[in-house]
Amino acid sequence: MQLSAITLDCSDPLALADFYHRATGLPLHPRNHAEFAGVVQPAGGLLLGFQRVDGYRAPVWPGQDVPQQLHLDFDVDDLASAETRLVALGAVRAAHQPDPERFLVLTDPAGHPFCLSPRVATAP
Template identity: 65%
Template sequence: MELIAITLDCPDPPALAAFYQAATGCEPHPRSNAEFAGLNGDDGLLIGFQRVDDYRAPSWPDQNVPQQLHICFKVTESLDEAEARLLNLGARKPAHQPHGDRARVLTDPAGHPFCIVTH
């Protein structure tokens, strides 16, 4: 069995795909549209974004609306540099940071939490 795709629910697939494209450098899937947008990773993994009516963003770290998914990305720059770059792209930084200096938790524009790590 091989993992070939991960899909996130969101209110605006093209906008969330644009955020992750700018963050990762992945190429857009050629059949992306307003209902489903995708990015092709170098390793063949598709990251998909599907429109959900009445989408409710996760409320991490509390679980009133569960986080649903948590993605981790290894960055090549320092955590401070990566955080600044991602915040400039539209990510947000929650006050709760449980990993100390080992990782940073950010949320994407649709509210999904994700971590950045250097190792």
């Protein structure tokens, strides 16, 4: 068994796929449509999908009135520049930052929280 996709609920799959495409540089899935869209890692890698849900309610983080259910983590070379770029694409910095020296919490345009962490250099 191999994990092939992670799918998030949202109200506008095409818009959310475009956000993650521009945020990560991953290509858009070739069969995106209004009900389901995604970005995919090259060479048959993991699909990050977005499915339209009627009456979608964005998660409220860190509260649990509308639970986040999951969140994504991304390693970046520079927290400040990554945050600036992602906010320009439509992300929002979350008001609650539990450990801003180690990671930043943003929300995507559909309200899903995600974290940015500094990339750890690996030894050659």
